[in-house]
Amino acid sequence: MSDARVNERVLAALAGVIDPEIRKPITELDMVDSVTVADGHATVGIRLTIAGCPAAARIEADVLHAAESVTGVGNATVEVTVMTREQRQALTEKLRGGAAARSNPFGPDSLTRVYAVTSGKGGVGKSTITANLGVALAHRGLRVGIIDADVYGFSIPGLLGLVDTSVGGSRLAVKPTQVGEMILPPVAHDVKVISIGMFIDDPAAAVAWRGPMLHRTISQFLTDVYFGDLDILLLDLPPGTGDVAISVGQLLPHADVLVVTTPQPAAADVAERSGIVARQTGQSIYGVIENMSGLPQSDGSVLDLFGSGGGAEVARRLSAGQDSPVPVLAQVPLSVSLRSGGDAGTPVVLSDPTDPAAVAIQAVAQRLATRARGLAGLSLGISPRI
Numbered sequence: 001m002s003d004a005r006v007n008e009r010v011l012a013a014l015a016g017v018i019d020p021e022i023r024k025p026i027t028e029l030d031m032v033d034s035v036t037v038a039d040g041h042a043t044v045g046i047r048l049t050i051a052g053c054p055a056a057a058r059i060e061a062d063v064l065h066a067a068e069s070v071t072g073v074g075n076a077t078v079e080v081t082v083m084t085r086e087q088r089q090a091l092t093e094k095l096r097g098g099a100a101a102r103s104n105p106f107g108p109d110s111l112t113r114v115y116a117v118t119s120g121k122g123g124v125g126k127s128t129i130t131a132n133l134g135v136a137l138a139h140r141g142l143r144v145g146i147i148d149a150d151v152y153g154f155s156i157p158g159l160l161g162l163v164d165t166s167v168g169g170s171r172l173a174v175k176p177t178q179v180g181e182m183i184l185p186p187v188a189h190d191v192k193v194i195s196i197g198m199f200i201d202d203p204a205a206a207v208a209w210r211g212p213m214l215h216r217t218i219s220q221f222l223t224d225v226y227f228g229d230l231d232i233l234l235l236d237l238p239p240g241t242g243d244v245a246i247s248v249g250q251l252l253p254h255a256d257v258l259v260v261t262t263p264q265p266a267a268a269d270v271a272e273r274s275g276i277v278a279r280q281t282g283q284s285i286y287g288v289i290e291n292m293s294g295l296p297q298s299d300g301s302v303l304d305l306f307g308s309g310g311g312a313e314v315a316r317r318l319s320a321g322q323d324s325p326v327p328v329l330a331q332v333p334l335s336v337s338l339r340s341g342g343d344a345g346t347p348v349v350l351s352d353p354t355d356p357a358a359v360a361i362q363a364v365a366q367r368l369a370t371r372a373r374g375l376a377g378l379s380l381g382i383s384p385r386i
């Protein structure tokens with residue numbers, strides 16, 4: 001086979017190398033600089049987006065493997081350089097697909113379904129449910145992103161294993177790669193994740209942020225983070241009815257809301273309030289998830305550690321005056337597997353999928369995944385003639 005023919009084949013093989021952060025073939029990202037083949041030896045020049053790109057080693061190894069798997073190539077060498085400023089700029093424009101810089105891709109005309117996960121009080125398992133739902137949806141083949149906007153307890157990176165343990169045994173969230181003004185969200189279990197915790201080293205700092213700062217941060221997450229085309233975007237909100245919930249309501253008024261609560265009837269008041277605030281900003285409530293619903297015992301009985309009926313009560317109250325009732329989407333039992341999966345960074349829907357908590361969360365994921373995309377709420381771009 002001629003060198004030119006082998007050269008073509010190497011290029012074709014490189015189309016199978018996916019940038020792990022951007023999740024597109026490197027050939028589409030103009031990362032392949034050159035391919036030369038001589039006497040069965042291929043030399044591939046690749047351009048990384050930035051110096052010290054965390055995905056560099058993986059891309060290099062994948063390129064080497066792709067080149068050496070081509071018939072006619074005995075061995076290969078990979079030469080790595082870094083994009084110039086202009087090349088980076090061209091790439092970010094290409095990824096934005098011509099959309100204006102700093103526009104929110106999740107506006108009312110977007111095909112991405114947005115779910116804001118909220119709760120009345122803290123510690124009810126909102127982040128755990130969000131992380132598991134995201135992973136369960138991605139496992140079904142959907143393109144999923146999570147924005148962790150829980151300024152008081154940004155736990156999503158830890159729940160998904162996106163932690164950097166190299167610094168003195170600490171568990172700081174990994175830092176996202178930045179290409180020009182574009183932020184590439186780290187990917188875990190096929191879910192693209194961005195978190196306030198990825199931008200600060202001192203967790204105490206963000207908690208003191210005031211409303212405008214929080215608003216700017218959420219807005220920046222929506223405009224500057226490259227999620228690509230998503231089927232579903234989940235937002236993990238801080239508990240309660242504070243500034244972030246209101247900002248998200250303003251920035252994503254067409255989002256649907258999932259209210260997480262516990263079986264404790266006393267928690268129903270605050271959970272109901274968080275739903276009402278969401279509704280006031282134009283969002284609609286898709287359903288209630290009751291978490292920590294009973295502890296299965298070895299004799300088959302269930303111990304209602306946190307009482308019972310809280311989820312149904314919140315759903316009943318949020319249904320008042322609505323055309324269609326707000327359903328309880330699931331009752332997720334207390335589960336050691338769910339807790340330990342979160343601690344280990346591998347959500348229970350992957351680590352122990354037959355655990356009853358995993359099964360309950362998967363049922364919600366199934367419901368979200370198969371939900372028809374109605375045109376309700378989408379602007380038709382026409383106005384009646386008067």
Ligand SMILES: Nc1ncnc2c1ncn2[C@@H]1O[C@H](COP(=O)(O)OP(=O)(O)OP(=O)(O)O)[C@@H](O)[C@H]1O
Nearest residue numbers: 122123124125126127128153292333334335339342
């Ligand atoms: N069903 C469950 N069974 C056992 N443990 C659970 C369950 N749900 C959540 N947990 C545990 O409860 C703790 C709180 O969960 P999580 O951080 O998800 O709550 P949260 O509502 O997001 O809290 P906050 O909003 O305050 O950050 C975690 O340690 C988690 O592992």
